Amino acid sequence: MAEVKKTKVVDKWKTKTWYAVHAPENFESKEIGQVVATDEKTLKGRLLRTGLGDLTGSFSQSNAFTSVKFRITEVKGKTAYAEFVSHELAAGYIKTMLRRRRSIIYQVDDVLSKDGKKFRLKSVSVTSFRVSESVRMAIRKEVSVGLLALSKEMDFPQLVQETVFGKLGSRVYGKLKKITSMRRFEIRKSEVM
DSSP, rough: OOOOOOOOOOOGGOOEEEEEEEEEEEGOOOOEEEESSSGGGGTTTTEEEEHHHHHOOOOOOOHHEEEEEEEEEEEEEEEEEEEEEEEEHHHHHHHHOOTTTTTEEEEEEEEEEEOOOOEEEEOOOOOOOSHHHHHHHHHHHHHHHHHHHHHHSHHHHHHHHHHHHHHHHHHHHHHHHEEETEEEEEEEEEEEO
């Protein structure tokens, strides 16, 4: 009978290390999670998604339905640092705004911050009642002009803050109310280009 060679099995999980991931400074450098990796080099470029409520500690209506995506860019010791990639509202939250006899206008705008970073904003405008095509065109034009003008006034970290926390959307909403009766205006998604 042949002898069976015994080899020592190394548990790969035991060779991995935990790293704490921190958000950028405009999100107060809070810890957004823990990731595990065998080597620091494998962490760079990894994406993490977290809820805005988890990040801020406030679970208000707008924070509960917003998710934020970060990319790890730098690792120092057992700490990884991430940068903002995108934010998105939950599809279920957007569907609650959509009702019969209302006009829904989806739009995509590419804007530039004061410091020259490109940012893509995807918005949804909901009117109180159904509107004509000429009013839809006026809303689209006002959204584009408003977003471009407001984004040129802010540097990139401030633009991200205003977009994620809904302040940019409320500024544009104020301008849209002059055109027609509006139900809601939200920036449903944003992403760094």
